Amino acid sequence: MEDTAAPKLPATPWWTRAVVYQVYPRSFADSTGDGIGDLGGIRGRLDHLAELGVDAIWLSPVYPSPQHDNGYDIKDYQDIDPIFGSLAEFDALLTEAHARGLKIVMDLVVNHTSDEHPWFMQSRSSADNPKRDWYWWRPAAEGGGPPNGWGSAFSGPAWTLDPTTDEYYLHLFATQQPDLNWENPEVRRAVYSMMNWWLDRGVDGFRMDVINFIAKHTELVSGPQRSLDGGSPMGPQIHDYLQEMHAAVFAGRSGEHLTVGEMPGVTIDDALLFTDPARAEVDMIFQFEHVSLDQGESKFHALPRSLPALKASLGRWQTGLAATGWNSLYLNNHDQPRLVSRFGNDTEFRYESATLWALVLHLHRGTPYIYQGEEIGMTNVRFESIDEYRDIESLNHYREAVAEGDQSPATVLAGVHAMGRDNARTPMQWDASAHAGFTTGTPWIAANPNYTQVNVAADRAGDRSIFRFYQRLIELRHTLPTVCLGDFTMLEPQHESLYAFTRTLGAETLLVVANAADAPLDMPLPADVTGAELLLGNYPASSGAALRPWEARLYRLAAHTANS
Structure with missing residues (x-):
């Protein structure tokens, strides 16, 4: 598809002409039969990704974890959880991926750790422990109760009272995910050391989980019963932290490493600062404006899609970062519903709407991200009972909403059907054999029942293949400079x-x-x-x-x- 008459591509970073594929390891491929995807399963499917034509694989967390939030609660940053394999198997994956021209990007989760991380276990042991200030501890507010009115993203307050010292610790997410105190320089140095350890091992960059939340509005954390009123906790120190990180981890290294920061609540003006190459912070960010447009008073209150609103949002970001900075392009990931169900018609026009959104997204300016199963048009799942779901956010929402009594259980479950994170987390559908070819055992979460019709083998063998359509889109990005930089x-x-x-x-x-x-x-x-x-x-x-x-x-x- 090379066109010698087309404009020549200027010298730009590799990720301007790249496509990234997100692997959610628990659900991608199981090589051991225990029902949980693993590194061996990923290694066994590398040819699928190489044939698709992607340039890099973003791995959701594979570190040791109690798995309260499916690995986003980490208890050891420098090892592999046995459910996924070992460091030796990770090194083998890295070697085999690189041999196929595929880069590996790790998930970096440093806003919080697991409450089983040795740092937190020391921090909670006594008020004068040397690691006490590695986390956010505060006494009860005057009159009792949490230090302020912040709420957790997973329902309930963002503060939990620890009986050992009779103080509260901050967790913007699950109770088992205490927030690190980035104001402590020892925390920052420990994180940078860990990042360098992975880069020295050969990884090609990091996707940084809720990285803008590492900087807190300290005056609100310390104030009595003060709330964000639905705003972002991001404090003004964030740019100092990211510039320091870049200097301590990436500056002076040979080659180019991808850094993409997940940043809920940021604006285009924020993104211009974060992604300006002259400021040396991150290469691109994940923003949430366009995937929030169809949400009502909560994410589980789904609204009808408005195409003009979606175009206005995506177009605004295209224009806003045109001269400086860079966009990341996505319509689904491990936290979002399947794009063909959310934005298209996943029954009568599943092939057509899956390929339409693929073409639309990949022809925007930025780096496209493909979420596993997107390349074959996987759809949302509609489990009949809340007991079949596994996601902590969905389970907490269902129990809280049903307990409040304002909605019927059926109505609450419908919201989970539409917007729950397990839509993206059911097993990858490889073929029509038992459990979609994902495992020979019992999967940790059931496969979508439509796997007998929607699977990799059927799609690739069909006359109308979504996989082949993605191949052509990726080839266009690799060969036409206008697709990358126009x-x-x-x-x-x-x-x-x-x-x-x-x-x-x-x-x-x-x-x-x-x-x-x-x-x-x-x-x-x-x-x-x-x-x-x-x-x-x-x-x-x-x-x-x-x-x-x-x-x-x-x-x-x-x-x-x-x-x-």
């Missing part, structure tokens, strides 16, 4: 079903037109595509001005059209 212009921003935009670099203009609806659409576009070159489409013989249901096309416009 300017972005949104077209028809208020249209209810048309998602259309151009990407322009030099004299080349690419046009994306996509009909995100179940009904046909006549394209209301000023540009005449009659003489344009169709580079990719998700229907056979795509032509003319009428778009079929969930049809998406990518054109290279003729020079006279692009300049008219």
Whole structure:
């Protein structure tokens, strides 16, 4: 697909032309038959990823953990949990991935640890322990109760009273995930040392979990019964911390390492600072604005999708980071519902809507992230009982909402069906054999019952393969500089079903037109595509001005059209 007439790609970091694939190890592939995915399972499926064409694998946590939050509660940062394998197996995975040209990006979870981490066990042992100040400890507020009104992201207060010293510790997430105190320089040095240890081992970067939360509004933490009122806990120290991290970990290393920070609640102005290369903080961030648009008073209150609102959000970020900084591009991950169920039609037009959103997302400017199963159009799961779910956030929400009595159990369960994190965490669907070919044992969470129809083997063998469509998209990013670096212009921003935009670099203009609806659409576009070159489409013989249901096309416009 190389085009010698296309604009040449300037010297830019490797991740500007890369695609990253997220592996959720518990659910990807089980090599031992214990029902839990592991490093051996990932090693056995590396050829699938290499054939897909991705450049890097982001591994969700594989460190030793009590698994209260599926590994995001870490008790040892420099080892591998036995349920996933060993350090030797990790080294083998790293070697085999690199041999296939695949980079490995680790999940870095340093806003909090497990309450079983030796640091916290020492910290809670006495008020004068040397590691006491490694975490956030506060006495009860005047009159009793937590030091302030902050709430946990997983329901309930963000403070828990520890009887050993009769003080409260802070946990923005689960009770078993106490927050580290980054104001203590010893904490920061310990984290940087650990990061260097992994980079020295050969890993290629880090995805940084809720990294903006490491900086707290200290005046609120210390104040009596003060609350964020729904805002972000991110404090102003965050830029100092990230610049210090960059200097201590990445500066002076040979090669380029990927750093992507998950940052709930940040704005475009924040992102401009975080991702400005001159500031040396992170390469890109995960922001949440576009995946919050269909949520009501809580994430479990699903609202109808508004395409104009989604376009406005994504387009705003494209424009905001056009001159400085970089976007990460995603529509689902381990914390979000499946994109074909959330944004498309996962029954009658599953292939069409899965490929439409793939084309739309990958033609934006930024680094695309594919979540495991996305490349075959895996869908949300609808378990009949809350007992079949495993996610701590969903379970806590269900119990709390049912106890409050404002909604029926069926209504609460419907919210979990739509927005719960287990939608993304059911086993990867490899084939139509028992448990979707994920394990020979009993899986830790049941496979989606539709695995007999929706699986890798069936998709790759089919005439209409979502996997092959992703292959072509990735090839375009690798070969067309305009896909990587072209300017972005949104077209028809208020249209209810048309998602259309151009990407322009030099004299080349690419046009994306996509009909995100179940009904046909006549394209209301000023540009005449009659003489344009169709580079990719998700229907056979795509032509003319009428778009079929969930049809998406990518054109290279003729020079006279692009300049008219």
